[in-house]
Amino acid sequence: MSPLNGFSLSRWWSIVLKEFLQLRRDRLTFAMIVGIPLVQLTLFGYAINTDPRHMPTAVISADHSEMTRTMIASMKTSGYFDIVAELPDEEAGRAALARGEVQFILNIPAGFTRGVLRGERPALLVEADATDPMATGMALASIDRLAAVVAAKDLTGPLAFLAAGQAPFDVRVHRLYNPEGITQYNIIPGLMGVILTMTMVLMTGLAITKELERGTMENLLAMPVRPFEVMTGKIVPYIAIGLIQATIIVLAARIAFRIPFAGSVVMLYVAVLLFVAANLTVGITLSSLAKNQLQAMQMTFFYFLPNILLSGFMFPFQGMPSWARFIGNLLPLTYFNRLTRGIFLKGNGWWDLWPNLWPLMVFTVVVMTVAVKFYRRTLD
Amino acid sequence: MSDGYAIDVSGLNKHFGDKHVVKDVSLRVRRGEILGFLGPNGSGKTTTIRMMCGLLKPDSGSGTCLGFDIRRDSGQIKRRVGYMTQKFSYWDDLTIRENLDFVARMYDMPDRSGAVGRTLTGLGLTDRANQLTGTLSGGWKQRLALAACLLHDPELLLLDEPTAGVDPGARRDFWEELQRLSAAGISVLVSTHYMDEAERCHKLAYLSEGRLLAQGTSQEVIATQGLITWAIHGGNLSNLSETLQRLPGVEQTVLFGAMLHVSGRDGELLERTLRATASGTGFRMEKVDTGLEDVFIYKMKQSAKESGPGA
Incomplete structure (x- = not known):
């Protein structure tokens, strides 16, 4: 028994026609047929970004020098960080992270520049809201390179010896809320x-x-x-x-x-x-x-x-x-x-x-x- | 003004898009009266009923229902009217008792369980009270719907083709109940396609293509048309019917099984034609009273002729 036994083209065509007629009158379905591809394309094509940039970042700085300015500037030029606020202390920083106002805090300790110049390899602290590992992963990876950038720009001439060998300072990253990035x-x-x-x-x-x-x-x-x-x-x-x-x-x-x-x-x-x-x-x-x-x-x-x-x-x-x-x-x-x-x-x-x-x-x-x-x- | 009238509306109009479905309808129903609402399908009966109980807003026209303005006081009207929809509209996935309970709560009945219990007893459904309503037969659903719309002791019943698809026995019971209610002072507006039901109404209103064509008692409605009717008995009436339709004086022939009704307004001309055509050919004929059915078929054809096809 073939399914084509007694197949009638005219009967088949009448079904095709009926479906088209009904589809044409069902405006919402029709809108979905056209609308969904457009919406999906727009959203996936333009809105969604798995490597998010320009994330709000606050700076807590106890040390203002050429070198810290270079540090902040190079964070900006990396494209990942937008410096949106200058906060007075650690407490204000934690609160801003908790409310989700900023994604990152750059914490520059007092005497940071002097420490670098003395070759003490002081540490910078970057705190991140790591709730969403996807949002912070790439940005944090970029931070490690910043020390080298700063060294290349500011540690030149007589200070060049500081840039040789080990990095002149440490960047410590604290992933808050989801430290293991699960x-x-x-x-x-x-x-x-x-x-x-x-x-x-x-x-x-x-x-x-x-x-x-x-x-x-x-x-x-x-x-x-x-x-x-x-x-x-x-x-x-x-x-x-x-x-x-x-x-x-x-x-x-x-x-x-x-x-x-x-x-x-x-x-x-x-x-x-x-x-x-x-x-x-x-x-x-x-x-x-x-x-x-x-x-x-x-x-x-x-x-x-x-x-x-x-x-x-x-x-x-x-x-x-x-x-x-x-x-x-x-x-x-x-x-x-x-x-x-x-x-x-x-x-x-x-x-x-x-x-x-x-x-x-x-x-x-x-x-x-x-x-x-x-x-x-x-x-x- | 509206004292003594349960329904008193005038000049009601309703459009759906560019279709004018109700045209200048004016109706009066006295308290305690049963008004039969007749007319072919799509003549605007349901739309008119819906305008009276606040389900649709009339485009123009005004009036009162139980003394309340049909435009402004639909809340008051809804509280005092029992409306039975054409299609069964209680919840199939609730039990009989749950449906009645729902209705009783909707109307803030003081003694809810008492009222529900009485209704169930009246219906003879007490032992099936916990059965899902969807499993009831058509006749039982119709009886339940009537009982449910009577639950809150309405002063006016609006019944939209309540007996469509119901067997003759259940229809007879239903009408006996309506007559009891009417005797108790409840006014009823009931739409129907059955002529035997129409004969049971105190007054009739005939609607066609949105226009009210006749209103009054059945005798009045019949008399206004001035039709003379003859009944012819015999074999092969359908051929005779076709022949007669082309002859002078015959305006309408209606076949009722073994009997043919022939009607016309000019009695003498009709009689001459009939005697010339049908006498001595084995047909037996007699002059009869024109029935409601003759009149309504006549009116339906007339209004179709006036408006023409597709108008």
């Missing part, structure tokens, strides 16, 4: 946000379209229930689901992956709660915009894509061009990634977390307002 330490806390985004947005995305598709929406609309009651009522069960999911991930992170947990559990759950709420409002908004469940799923996918790529989960946030960082800054996952990594690895306190907490709250309120506005009050 990728899982960065990925697993980040994965928490990714999983929550996917499940929360998808499940609530279907919540209203399901009613529409089954015809139960008409019944619901005929009852004296207010849009805000429907929306928030539909969200609550998923908050519980989100908290359960988060618990599973935290336990897996601790038990299976042995991820350190430096922060507070209460803070983590507060962050999860805010993040889940933000995602659920996105889901419910998509659900009131979509005409059916398939559309809601397609929209969820559209939302998911930039979240994965631009939030700093998969690729270093600092490595992206400013337009991509701007989009990233509109996504709750960007803030949640910083929160989970801050709580798990850095042991952040409320004060450190706040810059990433309030954007989640603002996001939720804004999106909920949109959702209630777009909710169908009638069948129009």
